[in-house]
Amino acid sequence: MAFSLYLMAAVCFYAGLYHFIFFLRRRTYGLNSLFSFFCFTHVLYFVAQGQWYSSETIERALICVQFAYGSISLILILQLWFFYYYCEKPFSQFINILSTALFSIFLIASFTTSDLTLSADKAYIKEFELFGTAKFTAYEFAPGILFELFMLLGFAETIFLFVIILRYYHKRYGTVLKPMPIVFSILLVAGGYDIFSALGLTNSIYMSEFAFMILLLTMAYRLTSNFIDAIDEVERLNLYLDTIVKARTRELEEKNNTLQMLSTTDPLTKLFNRRYLEDKLKKKVVQSERYGTPFSVILMDIDKFKSVNDNYGHDLGDQVLISISQTLLDNIRETDVAGRWGGEEFLILTPETDIVVCKTLAERLRIQIQNKSHASIDQITASFGIAQFKPDDSINSLIKRSDNRLYKAKDSGRNQVIAG
Secondary structure (H helix, E strand, C coil): CHHHHHHHHHHHHHHHHHHHHHHHHHCCCHHHHHHHHHHHHHHHHHHHHHHHHCCCCHHHHHHHHHHHHHHHHHHHHHHHHHHHHHCCCCCCHHHHHHHHHHHHHHHHHCCCCCCCCEEEEEEEEEEEEECCCEEEEEEEEEECHHHHHHHHHHHHHHHHHHHHHHHHHHHHHCCCCCHHHHHHHHHHHHHHHHHHHHCCCCCECCCHHHHHHHHHHHHHHHHHHHHHHHHHHHHHHHHHHHHHHHHHHHHHHHHHHHHHHHHHECCCCCCECHHHHHHHHHHHHHHHHHHCCCEEEEEEEECCHHHHHHHHCHHHHHHHHHHHHHHHHHHCCCCCEEEEEECCEEEEEEECCCHHHHHHHHHHHHHHHHHCCECCECCCCEEEEEEECCCCCCHHHHHHHHHHHHHHHHHCCCCCEEEC
């Protein structure tokens, strides 16, 4: 019998040490600290019980019994506090404080030898039965009235906690057919049975040892299971949050892209707007000044566009602007940048290009525009002015030279390309 108790003590010590280390690492799981002390108290209880059963003298047996019942007082205190937090504070904390005070008194009283508690004068040898098979003898002590009150209060606490656990599980899970309520009912039966045994009404060994062990293992299982469930929930929430963040990020990227497009694109022609073209020109000026790379600009203006609007309406005029914009996109190079400079005027930025190559490109555009049909309009033409960036140029001077060439093309009869 003593070996079984020592084995249970070893299991309790391991469980207590595991959960205490877990608490030290996590800090936020207070239940684990309570449970670890609950386990360590059971170690003391099981060792004391084992020593009691194997004691050969009354004095040693009395000390072991005192430690055993003192341990039970601590177990009852820790048990109440544990289930107070485990069941999410289902009763007033005053009950915890009162219970702690009462069982602390019994803890101190356990180590006094008097007729009120455990008297060495009332010791006798009792023959215990182990499940109706093995028998052994050990010293037993007749309990005094204070100790009988202690047993009744301890049993009353067990009944109280049993009711609390039943209500908690029914509310949380919709059923009481769970390991914890079932094991607690076993502890309740074992506690009642042990009262009869302590009063000398039966010769069976105390059953609370085994019931406490089953309860402790069940509590360890629940704590571990709760922690695993918490980890799974955290992972699920992280996955959910990650999905939301990715969706929000995509949504923001799409909106940013839309805003970027709106801020840099002409809404009618879908070409780049003037702001974007000016930014590009600034960068090209810096690049050309640093590395000496050439670039040119083409200013293009649709000839007699005002008459198109006046004679055919603004809707058709808009269609002409859209059609010519598409012609530009279809004929410029990938490195070129085309945009609407304002009204019926367009600008094409040609990087790494001198004025000769740029004039060839402009001439091709002029021909494409001239040959393109536009509904009921007989013919649409455009004039072009070209300028190449010079070392002493600014953006304004470059654009002004292009503009001068453009007006020269207009003055020379339109539908022409003038470079210089």
